[in-house]
Amino acid sequence: MGENQHATVGLYWKFAAVLCFITFIEWGVFKNDTFRSNAKLMIPLLLGLSVVKFTMVCGWYMHLRYDSNILAKIFGFSLGLALLVYTIMHLAL
Amino acid sequence: MSADAHAVHHTVTGIDNRKFGMWVLIGSECFLFGALILNYLVNRDRGLVGPKATDIFNIDITTLSTFDLLMSSVAMVLALHACQHREIKKFRFWTAMVILGGIIFLGFQYFEFHHFIHAGLGLTTNVFGSSFYLLTGCHGTHVFFGVLWLTSMLVTSFIRGKEWFPSVQLEVAGLYWHFVDVVWILIFTVVYLFVYL
Structure with a gap:
């Protein structure tokens, strides 16, 4: 099982920090009235952030x-x- | 090397059948959760009685449970890394952390459901409630079975001793766990963060 030989423990922790940071940003965007009242801004922003998280987990944690x-x-x-x-x-x- | 590490099957694809099968299952689960998310999106504003999502959702709590599930995914890759490097203590510790993360997530979900039911939103109150509980309940059931699966591996590790390193089995369980995590990433955004849209 040497498929993930390029991934290191350090990289996993860095990704964890980024995933948490993105979730924190999502929470901040939700709490911000400017974003909440502007669906055209909020929808693509939050969808984009969730796609980034989705890609990171699938690409690195699932070793795709x-x-x-x-x-x-x-x-x-x-x-x-x-x-x-x-x-x-x-x-x- | 343990017997499990040697048990590599020779397949046409060159990929272990168990791992290949899990990816096929994950592919089919995309359709299951896609249907449940669509069902929620179509029905969320059609409830004529009972509380609406905007009245009862608590984003702060849900954000905490999202952090928890993300951290359990980190623990999962660290458990697999330890298993592949034959570090028994780390393998058991991180597997236990994944299980703990799953149990905490289920605790958050129990708290949330309990709060919603007391606020007047039952499974059959309205179509919003039905579609919400169906989606999040199905996800929670997946988490529950993931916890059972990993617990069985942890218990087996203590029974089989310090030379049992089930890399392939743990990787397959890890794929399942990470998929449950990415499904929650989508549910968190589409169901909770888009509540006012």
């Missing part, structure tokens, strides 16, 4: 960055198809 491409393709295809199907359904409902 280091593992076989087949696994990333399985996950990417499933996630992409689910997003496509449910976005279409959401728009239709």
Whole structure:
């Protein structure tokens, strides 16, 4: 199991700090009245931050960055198809 | 090397079947949670009776539980790292920390559900309540089974002794745990932070 030989304990802790910091920013954005009253600003900002967290956990903690491409393709295809199907359904409902 | 470390299967893909199977499961879970999130988004404003999300959500508490789950993910990678490097004390310690993080998260969820029910939002009060409990309850059930899975591995570690390093099994359990974490990252944003939108 040498797939994650590039990841170190130090890197895991750095990512943990970044993930916590992003969550703190999300909380701050939610508490800020300027953002809360401006959906056009708040939605892309919070979605962008959650995508960053999502990518960090999948890429490094789940080792997709280091593992076989087949696994990333399985996950990417499933996630992409689910997003496509449910976005279409959401728009239709 | 332990027997588990040697038990590498020769497969067409070159990937251990257990790990490959977990990724296929995770792929199918994308559809499950996608459907539940969509169900929530469609129904959240359709409740005619009972409290609304804006009346009862406590973002401060939910942010704390998000921190907790993120930290349990860190503990999970550290447990796997220790297991792969045959450090028994660290492997057991970090696995115990993951379990503790999961239990604390479930405690937060129990507190939240208890508060909501006392505020008048039951499972059948309105469609908002039903879709909310279905989504977060399904996620909480995943956390619960993750806690059971990791607890069984920790107990087995004490039974099998200091030479048992189940790297592949722990990696598969870790994939499951991290996926539960990324699902919560999305739920935290879409369900809780978008409550006023």
